[in-house]
Amino acid sequence: MTEPLLAGALAEEATKKSGLIWVRGADGGTARPLWHVWHEGAAWLVGDGPVEQPFPEGLAAGARAEVSVRSKDKGGRVVEWTALVEEPAPRSEAWEAAVAELKGKRLNAPDGEGVVERWAAECRVLRLAPVTAHTELPSGSLAARPVASPATTREPVPDALPRLLFRRKRRR
Template sequence: MTQTLMDRALIEEATKKSGLIWVHGSDGPPRALWHVWHEGAACLLGDGPGEQPFTGLGLTDGGDATVSVRSKDKGGRLVTWPARVTELAPGSDSWQAVVGELKAKRLNTPDAEQVTERWARECRVLRLEPAGAPGELPDGSLAAVPPATPATTRRPIPAALPKLLRPGRKKRGAGRA
């Protein structure tokens, strides 16, 4: 399939505006990953402590992946495109340029001053370059069961909470003269 100028524009604009992309490598289910768009490709950082995991996706240098882009406004799928995966060598010119963009977009990093050195030692930077025309959108939802995790957000509510939320409750000292 050849990629037209309109296909390229759709891929670039949709991917630039989306905060997350869904990446499906050669292994495992697709995973949502944050990225930056840099010089014609989606660039990802991961596989290090405290960073997004690529493990189980099968993203290897020279391999292929499929990227699905969602709408930032509505959350629905806008476009799905094939990608060629390139792993950037730490310290190379292209790695430095991409890491500069990633650092600017990375939120809540605990070591902002030394983050690029840590990324060079412990992480992988991948470049997903469009490798063809967007595919047809599937009819189904493609929903999948989330991966198992020890994380939880459910806890019992405090015993006093129902009393505190009861309507018509007056604050202490209110109404006293």
């Protein structure tokens, strides 16, 4: 009985302290880092607008999402939890309360005080309510393979590089 309670408390505290959470939609695609705010027992997100963060595929009202929370100092995974995605109607009471919190955390908004109007017209505000928390983390890295790109090709190391890097200063 205490294990689910402790896991839920760990998920809440870790999410509150983290600046970003990694969210994977219902389709099981790639997880995206999203800034959020913890408000009234859930993580709230704003995005999918022309200037705001893009949400991962499959993040829709009524769907489930997987949330991974990482440590602020070391970057390692602390906890993962499953969330139920809710999308309150713009200008509803819950929406207004969450947007007031989100507005305070939004850095460098291009329209300053008009951000709330823009969010109501162009963006989606989502509530990720925790359903279950998983304290047993996977043993693998879960790192995605890099996308193929000509920028990732390696050239041989120039012959003079080791001499330049490891040249000792001569004593006089």
